[in-house]
Structures are given as C-alpha cells and as structure tokens.
Amino acid sequence: MQPLTYHAETDPRRWNDLLAGLPTHHLLQSWEWGEIKRQTGWWAHRLFFARQGAVVAAAQVLTRRLGRLPLAVQYVPKGPALDYADPVLTVQVLAALEDYARRSRAIFLKMDPDVPDDTLRGRAILDLLRHRGWQAAAEQVQFKNTALLDLTAGADAVQAGFKQKWRYNVRLAGRKGVTVRAGTEADLATFYRLYAETGGRDGFLIRPQTYYHDAWQTLLQSQGQVGGCLLLADSGAETVAGLFIARFARTAWYLYGASSSQQREAMPNHLLQWEAMRWALAQGCTTYDLWGAPTEMVESDPLWGVWRFKEGFGARFAPHIGAFDFAPSGLTYYLYTVAMPRVLSLMRRGHLV
Template identity: 35%
Template structure:
C-alpha cells in the first residue's frame, strides 16, 4: 500500500489510467481535487506482484475546527476488483493511517454498486463497514436513485428508435422550430448561472455559484462540457456534462420557463447522448431521479421526463460508513446538518 504523490506527473498519469480503465467515476479522478478545493485530498494505491496498480481510492478530507476532528469521504470509491478481498484490506489500511493523520471521526464511501448486487455489498460489510438499506426519506451525499441508458453496441439510430414516441417527436420538434444546442466555453457560464438560479428558485433547491462551475470546467478540462440550447437568441436550457471512465454524466441542468413549447431539454439530452456514443461510452447517466416512487410529488416530473429515453432506474446501495471515534458521533451528525449535504457533494 502507498499514497499517491500528487506532485509526480508520471504517478498521477498512471493513477488516472487505472481509474479510467476500471470504469471508475470522475469523482475518483485526481481532477476532482481541483473542484473540491475546500477539502484536503489523499489517494491510496495498492499494487500487485508485478508492480501494477490493482486498487485505488481517492479520499477527500473535511477538517472541522472543533473538536479538532475530520471526516474522510471517498466519493464513488473505491476502484478495485470486488473479488479480491485482500486488495480492499490494503486500501483500508491506508484509510486507517489517514484517520490517525487527520484525527478523523469517521470514513464514508458510496460506490457505484446497485442495491441488488449482494456480492459486492457483502464484500464491503465483511471488511467492517456499516450499511443501511435504502429508505425513501434518507438523505445521502450522492444520489442513490439514478436513471441510466445503456449504450454498448448501439448506434445513434438504434438509440433514437428505442426512445418513446413522444420523446422522438419532441427532439424533432425542437429541431424544426430552430432550437440550437451548442457546446460552449466557460465564457457562457453567466447564461448558465442565470438559468440555474431561475431553476433553483422554481424547484426549491440551493444553487452552486458561478465560481464553482468555472472551477469544475477548469479542473476537468476536456472531460467536462457546457451545453446551451437557444431559441431566437435566448438561452432556454443548459447542462454541465462530464465524460469519464466509459460513462457520460448529466451532472447539472437548468432551464427557463419560457418557450417550453419548443422542447429544448429533449434536444439537449439527445446531443449529450450523441457525445457519449461518439466517445464509445457504455453508459449515459441522467443522474438523479428524486421521488421516482411518488407520482404525487412535485419533483416526479424529473423522472417522467427521463423515462422518455427508455433507459432504466438504477438504485445504488448507498453509503457505507466506518466510525473511528464513536463518542463524536452525535456532534458530527449535528455538524453535517449545519453544513448541508450539498456542500459535501
């Protein structure tokens, strides 16, 4: 077991190549550290007998001034072959060392494993993690309920034919009405921010700052794209999309209430799916579908919209926790509520 030297370009490149080859999340990329600049960061590496990386885990460190404790978090980690328990134990040896270094209260991870994957869940529980099955009202750092579209060995034409009829019609309608969808640079983030603020006010959620989105585009580089849909010179919808490890993710999206009749959101999703297909990705991830189980909920429309693309619901197992200092649990949980999950994500 070793820790990544972030100042060594060759070591970082080797780490990135492993995470991407294994289909790891962009949140396990070293690039993600540039987005989470208010966190400290470490990366644990395990090698096989031939010196090749066989396991890795990016760990973010959130330090609290009182009581001089820290929280360790591996977003969508670790990256390793779940069949190899010895590698996981080596990775956790590194986490234990980090817990002592930073006086950590606890460690949390939320890997991209679905709740039906009992074998992988067992591997993490056997390693000492506590785990609670999904509950409808549970708040987690990352979304547990995503909508995904499988892309492997499917052409654009096959995918388009597979969409529900109304979805195909709306994509065509947007084109016929003259809606354009363009990949833009960070100079258009002001337009996106205005759309985000309108969306947040309308749907009742807190909005990231423009500086955050600028940092995201800078840190992720060519892996991150800003899409804007416009009609008669007016931005109608926008999205920040990230492509990494064979998966293209619709991370942030926003829209105005104006001119909904020209269906810009359908065209925008289609253009991002086309980017995923061009890159040979296996999955297009629409990300969260809050309250998919409750047709009466105000946010149910998010789920209804995404089902038009005829993908599938993916419910992830959720968060696994390891506690190092139980007597700090109640104080830490109160701090988490004060900080808010959005700031941790």
Template identity: 35%
Template sequence: MSTPVQPTLVTTSRMGAFGRIMDTTDRTPGTLHTSNAWDRQLHRIGGHLLQSWRWGEFQQRHGWTARRIQVSDSAGTAMAQVLVRFQGPLSVAYIPRGPAIFGDPEVMWPMLLERVDALARRNRTIMTLIEPNDDSVLTGTLADVGAARRADRGQSCPRVRIPLLDDETILERMHQETRHNLDLAQRRGVKAGRYPAGQLAIEALYRLMAESADRNGFGLHSLGYYEDFLHTFGDDAVLLFAKADDGALAAALVTARFGNEAITMFGGSSAHGDGHRAAVLLQFEAMRWAREMGCGTYDLRGILNRNSERPGTDEGRWLSWFENGFGGEIPTCPLTIERRHVPVLPWLARTLKRIER
C-alpha cells in the same frame, strides 16, 4: 495467503486554520502519486469521474483536502480518493462514487479500510461517508465494515445509463413520449449547440441554473464553482445551450467525460424552456458529443426514486419521467454508508456542516 504491499509514507505537518493538518504522500515505488498515473489506473479498473485526480484538485479549491489511497495485492487493486473537510479541530471525510476495486473485494475491502482508518486518525475524522459506484465492491454486512446506512443517498441516488449507439438506435430506445417531446422541441424551432466556456456563457448558464434552483428547491454553488469546473476539465467537458425560436435561452447543460463514460454534471432551464422540452434536445446533443469523444455510455445521474421526498410534486414527476424516458439501464443503487471512526459520539458528526456536493 496474499501479502499486502506495505507503503512507505513520508509525513509532514503544517499549521492550518483549524489546527495541525497531517499531509501524507505515498512514496512506495510504483505508487500512483501523479495525475496521469492515477487516472490511467483508475480508468483501467473502472473508476468514476468523481474519483479522478482532476475532480480532487478541483474540490481542493472549494473547501476540501484530497487524499488518495491505492492498495495493490495478488488479489487485486483498490483505489479511493478521500475528500476531507475540517471543522475546528475535527473533520469529516467523503469518498464520492468510490472506492474502485478490481479483483476480490473480500480481500481488498479490509486492506483499503485499514488505510482509510489510518487517514482518519491522522486527520481526526469523525466519520467517512462512502458512496460506492456499484454493488460489486460491497461484501458482507454493514457491521462487517463498521458502518451504518446513511439516509441521504447523495451522489449514489438512482441514475440512468444509456449505451451510446447510433442516433437511430438511441431514438428507438427512447420512450414514445420522449421522442415526441424531442420532435416537438425541433418543430417549435428550438436549436441546441455547443459553446466555448467564456465568461458571458458561464454567466448565462448560472442564470438558468439559479432559475431552476428557485423553481425546484435545489441547492446551488457559487458562479465561480461552475466556472472553475469548466476550466479544470477543459476539452473533457462541454457546455451546451438550447435557444427558443425567438432566440431566448431555454436551457443549458454541462456534461463531462472520464474514460469511456460521459456524465451529466449540471444544468438548468427556464420555464419557457421546460414547455418546449428543450432539455430533451440538449441531452440528445450531449450524447452525440460524448460518442464523438469515444465514450460508450452516458450517465444521467440523479433520478428520483419512489422513496424521494418529491415524487408526488410536479417537479418530481417531471424529473422521473425525463430521465427514465431515454430508455437506458437503471443500475442497482448501492447503499450510501457511514464508517464511524468515533462510534461513541455519532451525534457529533451531525453538528458539522453538511457535506456539500
């Protein structure tokens, strides 16, 4: 029988805008309570960028409180970065693209959930939204983990994962129409390049994102959110622009990396840019950057599926065609689940502000 490591907790409290907030720091010897140690171990067990220390620190400047849980046992290791958002005296919690589990999930899941529940009690959390990065961490039924299926898939919507091989192989794996549009963009004089994340460049990125959001009905954060992201991730992120032959900006893209995987984070395009399929050229250039940075895979996250609300629209057809057209693998999309800590009042969670991603 495995014996879990019992953490030693040093707990302090402070008065926040919404009441008393409990701050808990794990001081067990060897616990990963520094950024480098956390990220090294997370990378070692296959964790996602949205579980990285920097993502948590970034989100803390945008309305969340980051808490990190790490459990080790002879059966394996489990890690979860839990983002907590307070609304009045209560809170909701969110585990994006996590947890990361290495070893036997049947042993590690209960141990991890015990810590998640303890964190929920300290923060008066109504429910924790869990968006696993893959199916390997899920065991048993939803009832076994005291959870319910969530209709909103959030970060765990289907995505395309592309092996970063040489240019020729990447092109061969693309669908014929995607290769045609890449060639079309180049023949029409569209140029793609990498740019420093200066103020003017970030403002240009935001204008293109706002235009895409208005055209396609997407949500948008403030300009400062994207500026902060680029400054936080520094050399582990890249800002790319595509320009039409007349010099006008056609599309923009932000890609970041964690470990050996690069991930599409944000992007936008003008109507003119869509016509030239400038976004295809940008993604191809982002793959080259990721390969230069030592990444082995590229994650085109957020593709539509047949259950999408927009599959029959022009925007829906374009997004599905665009992201599937690169010829990568489409991993099994795990369930997004809610662990309800106040099961007798599930409706109360719906009154809280919608979780922003």
C-alpha cells in the same frame, strides 16, 4: 493472501490513467474532481493500493479539518475503485481505509461506492460493511440511485429506444427553430443565470456563481481521460436551456441542467439530451449516466417526475447501496450525530457536493 500496500499519488495523468483501468471508476474519483473540491477547502488525498507492485484499487479521500480542532471529516465520493468481485481485495482496501481514518483522526470516513444493490455481490458488500462496523449514513451526499443509458449500439439504436413521444419532441424542437450549440467559457454566466432560475422554480439549492464557474471551467479545460461540454439551446436570439455533461474514460455524466420558464413548449430539453448523447458517443463513451433517480420507486418520491423524463430516453433504473460511515470513535461519532445539523451545514458551506 498477497499483502496490500498503499501510497499517495501526485501525478494527475498517472492517477487518471490507472484509475480508468480499474473495474470500477467514477468521475468523482478523477483528479479534476479533487481539484474542484480543493477550491472550496477540501483536501484531496489520492491513494493507490498495490499488490506486488501492480495497482489494484484507488481511493480519492476528501478531507476537511474542523477549525482548530485536531479532527477531520473524510469522504470518498463514489469510491473506492476496485474489483468488488474479489472479496479478499475488498476486505484489504476497507481495512486500509479504516486505518487511514484512524491515523487522520477523522470523526468519520464516508463513502458511497458505485456498487449496485440489486445483485448478490451488492448484498454481500452490504453484509461485509455492517460486519466491519460501517454504518448506513443518515444522509446521502450524492443521489443513492441513478439512471443509466447504454450507448454501445450506436446513435440510431439509442434513439430507437426512446419512447415515441420523446422522439417526437426531439423533432418538434427542431421544427420550432430550437438549435443546440457547444458553449464556451464566455457562456458560463448565461448558463448560471438559467441554472439559478431553475433552482428557484424547482426548489433546489444554488451555490455562488464562483463555485460553478470554477468547476465548469476545470472540466471544460480538461484533456485525456476527463472532458466536459456545455450545451446550450437557443430559440432565435435567446438561450432558453442548457446542460453540462462530463466524461471520465468511457462513461458520460449529465451533471447540471437548466431551463428558462419561457419556450418550454418548444421542447429544448429533449433536443439537448439527444445532443448530449451524440457528444458522448463522439467521445467514445459506452454509458450515459443521467445522474439521479428516486430513492424509492413511488410517485411520491421527489425525483419521480425527473425519473419519468429520463426513462423516456430508454434509461434503466440503477439502484446502489448508498453511503456508509466508518467512525474510529463511536462516542465522537455519536456526539456529532446528535449535532448533525451543524456538521451538515459545514459540509454544504464547504461544497462537499
């Protein structure tokens, strides 16, 4: 067995370029995402794992110290990135992360690798994690499951895969005078206003405007492997909906969507999604991740309506193994599990997600 070494990487371009070359990679492991989190008190430690000098895995570890205590919580969002078909490498990387958590005096290290759970490989990873003492996390930080759309066949084939009603609604938006434009940093305040309205209407958490402004600005200004685009739907002189899409390598993610309670019958969201797909195709992307699907495929799931909207564009349900915690000290982890509302409150205030 070839030994595995790891080291910290400090060059943004090298990090993104090598990460993009790994079999699995995700926007949340990009350099830019770590910088977004650093603005809210999380420190990004970027680790490359190498065999005989060749990088074979990567993990961006977000770390947050707990006040004056010599303790921390750690999180590897949608990572680590590696070839999970290589069982030896998987074990080596897990062992290295466990060692890193111990040396960092972490209460726990949480990860939610981008690994499907509906495959033999996914089930093998689940068995391995449990065997090594990782615990299924009581709380998911990201959506456990998602909706993926294959873009490889091109724009015409993608639209042909829409349900008939969805194609009709895209055309209807145009007939009703809805137009879509690429927004700039000057439009971020308008988008936030719509996003806050959407959160109030649909009942999800809205953070301060500065958090979103910093994140959106970072992604809009990115170049190379990372990019972002703000798309806004206008009806006459009024902006009635918008979405923010970002890409890493050849995958695009639908990160944020917002709409006014007005003009909904004009179907601006259908047209926005179509334009987002066209943007992703123009960027060379082969996959569009619509970011979020039900935890359980039942109509009572809170995301069922969202899933039906995404399914109408031809997206497929993509279940993942979810979040797991490694706790160097079972006692410390137990104490914090009992007091978990306090920990979760801290994580949310620190904008872990």
